[in-house]
Amino acid sequence: MISTVLRTVILYLVVTVAIRLMGKRQIGDMQPNELVITLLISEIAAIPLQDTEQPMFIGVAAIFVLVFLEIVISILAMKSFCMRKLLNGKSIVVIKNGIIDQQAMRNVRMTVVDLIEQLRAQNVFNLADVAFAVLEVNGNLSVLLKKDAQPVTVKDVELNLPDDALPLPVISDGKIIYESLRALEISTQKLNKILKHKCTTPKQIFLMTLDRDGNHTIIKKGGASK
Numbered sequence: 001m002i003s004t005v006l007r008t009v010i011l012y013l014v015v016t017v018a019i020r021l022m023g024k025r026q027i028g029d030m031q032p033n034e035l036v037i038t039l040l041i042s043e044i045a046a047i048p049l050q051d052t053e054q055p056m057f058i059g060v061a062a063i064f065v066l067v068f069l070e071i072v073i074s075i076l077a078m079k080s081f082c083m084r085k086l087l088n089g090k091s092i093v094v095i096k097n098g099i100i101d102q103q104a105m106r107n108v109r110m111t112v113v114d115l116i117e118q119l120r121a122q123n124v125f126n127l128a129d130v131a132f133a134v135l136e137v138n139g140n141l142s143v144l145l146k147k148d149a150q151p152v153t154v155k156d157v158e159l160n161l162p163d164d165a166l167p168l169p170v171i172s173d174g175k176i177i178y179e180s181l182r183a184l185e186i187s188t189q190k191l192n193k194i195l196k197h198k199c200t201t202p203k204q205i206f207l208m209t210l211d212r213d214g215n216h217t218i219i220k221k222g223g224a225s226k
Contacts, residue, residue: 003052011045014060018067032137033077033087037070088137095133098146108135119143165211174203174221184212 018041022034041063048059077084092104094115105115116127118141124130129149134142168180170191181191194216195201210216 004049007048007052007056010056011048011059014063015041015045018063021067022070032089033073034070037066040066091137091142092135093132094135094141095130098128098131100127110135115141165213165215167209167211167215167217169207170210170216171202171205171208173206176202180210184210186210186212190214 019038022037044059044062044066048054048056073083073087077087092108094101094104094108094110100112100115105111115133119125119127119130119133122141122143124143124145126149129145130143131146132144136142168177168184170177170180170184170186176188176191178188181188191210194210194214195205198218200218200220204220205218206221207219208216
């Protein structure tokens with residue numbers, strides 16, 4: 001029993017490190033070679049768990065060989081367009097100038113129903129509004145709407161708005177996140193000044209967000225936002 005628990009913990013850590021080394025892609029964003037490596041890693045990791053007589057070293061070594069192989073292949077794909085095309089394929093234009101390319105859809109075995117569903121996932125409900133649609137190598141659909149169907153932007157109406165200021169969490173569950181303060185280029189003294197003005201302390205705060213301009217939101221423990 002103890003041996004099984006130890007094997008499980010070790011393999012969990014090994015697989016976590018292996019996936020971390022491969023990058024931060026989600027399953028839906030993986031390229032074909034990355035998905036194959038991930039599936040192989042999961043299969044190899046299961047072998048020592050099912051067969052306790054199987055040496056752990058063999059499974060761990062095989063996992064890291066696969067990770068090394070994936071990293072090498074990724075580097076080659078970055079350096080060579082032909083290699084990238086061979087491994088990952090290429091994007092396919094399925095709607096061009098508002099016209100569905102039926103041959104392209106047949107080539108990727110995509111039905112009209114699939115196309116409509118993917119358009120709806122992009123908040124496009126009228127096929128006539130689409131100028132271009134590109135099926136990416138990861139299966140996602142990129143859509144460019146016709147000019148008369150595109151939403152109005154701030155640039156279109158020529159509004160003068162202040163620069164964007166990204167709020168970051170600076171206090172979480174009573175603890176100051178110094179990394180966020182450094183990213184915002186805000187000193188601890190300025191943070192304490194804001195807290196003093198609000199008559200509160202970090203220990204009383206569940207969550208506090210702050211941006212470069214000093215705009216902030218405070219949620220106290222057991223309370224509402226301010």
